Amino acid sequence: MASPALISETEQWKDLKQHVSEIQTTHLRDLMNDVDRCQSMMVEHEGIFLDYSRQRVTKETMGKLFKLAEVAHLKEKIEKMYSGEKINSTENRSVLHVALRAAREKEIYSDGKNVVPEVWQVLDKIKDFSEKVRSGAWIGATGKPLKDVVSVGIGGSFLGPLFVHAALQTDAVAAEYAKGRQLRFLANVDPVDVARSIKDLDPETTLVVVVSKTFTTAETMLNARTLREWISSSLGAGAVAKHMVAVSTNLPLVKDFGIDPANAFAFWDWVGGRYSVCSAVGVLPLSLQYGFSVVEKFLEGARSIDNHFYSAPFESNIPVLVGLLSVWNVTFLGYPARAILPYSQALEKFAPHIQQLSMESNGKGVSIDGTPLPFEAGEIDFGEPGTNGQHSFYQLIHQGRIIPCDFIGSVRSQQPIYLKGEVVSNHDELMSNFFAQPDALAYGKNPDELLRDKVPDHLVPHKTFTGNRPSLSILLPSLSAYDVGQLLAIYEHRIAVQGFVWGINSFDQWGVELGKSLATQVRKQLHASRVDEKPVQGFNFSTTTLLSRFLEVSLSLNMLFVCYYVYSPFMKAIKRCKNSI
Ligand SMILES: O=P(O)(O)OC[C@H]1O[C@](O)(CO)[C@@H](O)[C@@H]1O
Numbered sequence: 001m002a003s004p005a006l007i008s009e010t011e012q013w014k015d016l017k018q019h020v021s022e023i024q025t026t027h028l029r030d031l032m033n034d035v036d037r038c039q040s041m042m043v044e045h046e047g048i049f050l051d052y053s054r055q056r057v058t059k060e061t062m063g064k065l066f067k068l069a070e071v072a073h074l075k076e077k078i079e080k081m082y083s084g085e086k087i088n089s090t091e092n093r094s095v096l097h098v099a100l101r102a103a104r105e106k107e108i109y110s111d112g113k114n115v116v117p118e119v120w121q122v123l124d125k126i127k128d129f130s131e132k133v134r135s136g137a138w139i140g141a142t143g144k145p146l147k148d149v150v151s152v153g154i155g156g157s158f159l160g161p162l163f164v165h166a167a168l169q170t171d172a173v174a175a176e177y178a179k180g181r182q183l184r185f186l187a188n189v190d191p192v193d194v195a196r197s198i199k200d201l202d203p204e205t206t207l208v209v210v211v212s213k214t215f216t217t218a219e220t221m222l223n224a225r226t227l228r229e230w231i232s233s234s235l236g237a238g239a240v241a242k243h244m245v246a247v248s249t250n251l252p253l254v255k256d257f258g259i260d261p262a263n264a265f266a267f268w269d270w271v272g273g274r275y276s277v278c279s280a281v282g283v284l285p286l287s288l289q290y291g292f293s294v295v296e297k298f299l300e301g302a303r304s305i306d307n308h309f310y311s312a313p314f315e316s317n318i319p320v321l322v323g324l325l326s327v328w329n330v331t332f333l334g335y336p337a338r339a340i341l342p343y344s345q346a347l348e349k350f351a352p353h354i355q356q357l358s359m360e361s362n363g364k365g366v367s368i369d370g371t372p373l374p375f376e377a378g379e380i381d382f383g384e385p386g387t388n389g390q391h392s393f394y395q396l397i398h399q400g401r402i403i404p405c406d407f408i409g410s411v412r413s414q415q416p417i418y419l420k421g422e423v424v425s426n427h428d429e430l431m432s433n434f435f436a437q438p439d440a441l442a443y444g445k446n447p448d449e450l451l452r453d454k455v456p457d458h459l460v461p462h463k464t465f466t467g468n469r470p471s472l473s474i475l476l477p478s479l480s481a482y483d484v485g486q487l488l489a490i491y492e493h494r495i496a497v498q499g500f501v502w503g504i505n506s507f508d509q510w511g512v513e514l515g516k517s518l519a520t521q522v523r524k525q526l527h528a529s530r531v532d533e534k535p536v537q538g539f540n541f542s543t544t545t546l547l548s549r550f551l552e553v554s555l556s557l558n559m560l561f562v563c564y565y566v567y568s569p570f571m572k573a574i575k576r577c578k579n580s581i
Contacts, residue, residue: 006367007503008375012068019064020332023056027468028442031058043316045308047477048486050318054442055325055404055470056333065324066314069501074320077500082310084110084270088507089368094270095507097492098306100278101299101485110270122266122280123292129245129265130287133207134181141239146207148182150197151285152223153211155356157247158187160277160488161211161285163353164298167346167484170414174290174481183289186227189219194226203234203243207288210246211281213273215253218519224257247280272507274357275492278302278485294481301485309493319490322406322472323497329404329470330379331502339397340383343409343434346479347487350408351383354491361495361506368505377502387433398440398465405441405471408487409434412478434473441469522547 007013031037031053038053041062057065069075080087084094094110099119107114132138136145151161162185168174186197198206208231210224224244231243245263246254249271254264265280276282278299286295309319329335340351362378384392386407397403413427424432444467450460474490476483499506521538528534529551536547 005369005371006374007068007072007501008373010068010071012064012071016061016064016068016328016332019061023058023061023333026056026058028054028056028470029444029467031056032442043318043321045312045316045318046304046486048318048483048490049475050321050472051475052321052325052472054438055328055472056468057325057328061328062315062324065328068327069314069320069324069497072501072503074314074497074500078310078496081496082108084108084115088272088505090505090508090510091269093507095272095275095496096268096270097272097275097278100267100271100276101303101306101489103303110268115268115270118266118268123283126265126280126284126287127292129263130284130292133288134291139242140204140207141235141242142204144204146205146243147180148184148201148206149209149285149288150184150186150201150206150227151209151211152186152220152227153247153281154187154217154219155360156273156276157211157213157217157220157281158185159349159353159356160274161185161282163347163349164277164282164286164484164488165289166349167479168286168290168294168298168481170346171480172414174294177291177294178289181289183285186223187219189222191226194223198227198230203231203239206231206243208244209285209288210244210254210257210259211248211285212246213249213267213271213276213281215246215248215250215257218516218523221257228258245284247284273509274360275507277353277488290481297481298485298488301480301482301487302489303485304482305486305489305493309489319493320497322490323494324501325472326379326404326494326498327501330498331375331377333470334376335402335404335470336376337380337382337401337403339389339393339403339405340381341386341389341405341407341437342383343386343407343430344414344479345385346414347408348385350487351381354383355381357491358495358498360509360512362499362502362504363511364499364502364504364506367503373502373504375502377498377504379498386437387430390433390437394437397469402469405438405469407434407438407471407473408476409473410476410479410483414479438471438473440465441467441471443467444469526551 037059040059041051041053043050077087081095082098084096086092086094088095096108096110096115099108099115102108102116102119104120106116108116133146138146140146165183184197186193208227210220212220228240228244231239240258241260244259246259247265247267248254249267249269251261251264251266255261265284267276267279267281271279283295305319309317314320326338340354342350358379358381364377366372383389397405409431417426444465445463447460447464450463455463476487496506525536525547529536536544539547
């Protein structure tokens with residue numbers, strides 16, 4: 001019998017739907033008393049410890065979720081991804097970010113061709129180039145070594161590398177390799193971001209890496225032209241060859257831009273932008289900053305999870321478990337959001353990366369064959385490192401809306417501090433919160449307990465916590481480059497699991513295109529109004545009003561600017577002349 005078009009039409013889905021009412025009668029306070037249940041919800045891989053006992057699930061729920069995975073053909077879909085089948089059907093592409101971190105001797109095929117040798121060719125080129133730059137063998141146009149790097153790119157060509165950079169910055173090994181060097185990112189087309197990215201940098205000692213899969217993204221290309229101007233106005237047009245390199249799948253456009261193709265680092269259509277941090281997109285800027293050997297460890301970490309995800313049984317497969325639990329929370333329990341709460345400042349850019357990875361991948365309204373989904377898929381991801389988040393939005397999580405939380409912590413700190421006389425080390429202080437918060441969410445505090453604690457009657461409702469708020473905890477051994485690679489791959493695969501079960505295409509992003517085309521229309525109008533004084537037309541009343549006001553106000557501000565800078569020195573000069581007569 002052919003499988004139903006939508007997963008929601010299967011018996012396994014309907015069974016889970018019915019099971020929801022049973023779960024609604026439970027409370028985590030009681031579920032947590034069942035040690036056998038809790039033990040079955042703890043999983044370990046290479047020192048990474050996942051505890052999902054604070055999810056609103058029983059063993060029975062998990063059994064039903066595994067059955068759902070079976071009927072969704074999760075295993076087969078994972079295999080198809082790894083074997084290079086074109087599972088991104090709307091773009092007719094393979095989805096092979098796992099090939100980016102495959103071992104040199106591995107064989108992975110797309111279109112009948114083993115892609116691993118090409119991957120390693122680029123990695124070897126990056127190793128060679130980054131060593132030349134770092135050692136000073138590659139020098140700038142004026143003969144100085146290049147010590148600073150600005151990576152220009154947006155979306156997937158920015159967020160993943162930024163996350164890894166932020167995570168490695170305080171790792172002792174990586175930091176040692178980065179001494180005397182700076183890596184900055186320029187993503188937003190806002191000129192303020194340009195100013196920030198080059199503040200105090202000297203073009204003579206700076207290398208600009210233009211990162212764009214398509215090499216057509218408007219923001220990136222304008223920023224790249226702006227930095228090209230920054231370099232050539234200071235060092236001459238010829239300096240671009242020494243001070244600008246590119247990462248792209250579109251090498252002809254790299255050449256047209258004026259970057260020597262010999263200084264371009266390729267990647268491929270089978271790498272989605274948001275899954276590209278392990279390609280030259282991340283590996284080049286990060287190797288320039290930390291050296292290739294450190295970045296190789298990051299790739300090895302991701303590879304260890306790739307192997308685990310491919311081969312571990314679902315019951316002990318970390319990405320599969322967390323992916324199925326997300327499906328359960330979003331679609332069956334109806335919790336639309338998830339908070340990502342890393343208890344380390346080193347992971348401060350993790351949530352923004354996951355935001356794009358998850359929301360661009362799974363923010364879809366139709367199944368892979370185009371049928372509208374009769375259920376909610378995708379989720380809203382946000383987060384902040386603990387304990388900053390605690391002093392910001394945790395109030396809502398504790399007593400307002402129910403938001404399933406991912407607590408992510410590490411056994412060892414990257415920067416341990418032990419102060420004499422303190423009760424605990426600084427890391428233990430931080431981690432006390434990591435352990436306490438999930439229990440506060442799960443158990444809550446009921447009025448009886450409060451009265452026993454002699455809380456005045458009128459404050460009891462305000463101090464009551466319903467509890468029963470789900471979370472999961474991931475405890476990593478440390479936050480080395482290897483661990484960071486593992487964490488990244490867990491989330492990449494988790495998102496794929498969600499999409500595979502929901503039956504959507506997690507690897508296209510048609511929604512983003514609409515905004516891009518409307519911006520093109522506005523850009524044309526701004527040009528026509530400013531240069532040829534054309535009236536605003538072709539937009540709705542609201543946009544016409546906003547645009548007209550923007551043009552009018554900026555015109556008057558420009559006039560003021562001209563008066564101040566041109567007229568006032570002119571007037572002062574006349575005054576000086578008069579005085580001297
Ligand atoms: O690398 P590119 O082609 O400049 O694209 C940047 C980003 O734009 C998007 O297409 C949309 O945000 C992302 O998927 C991608 O990561």
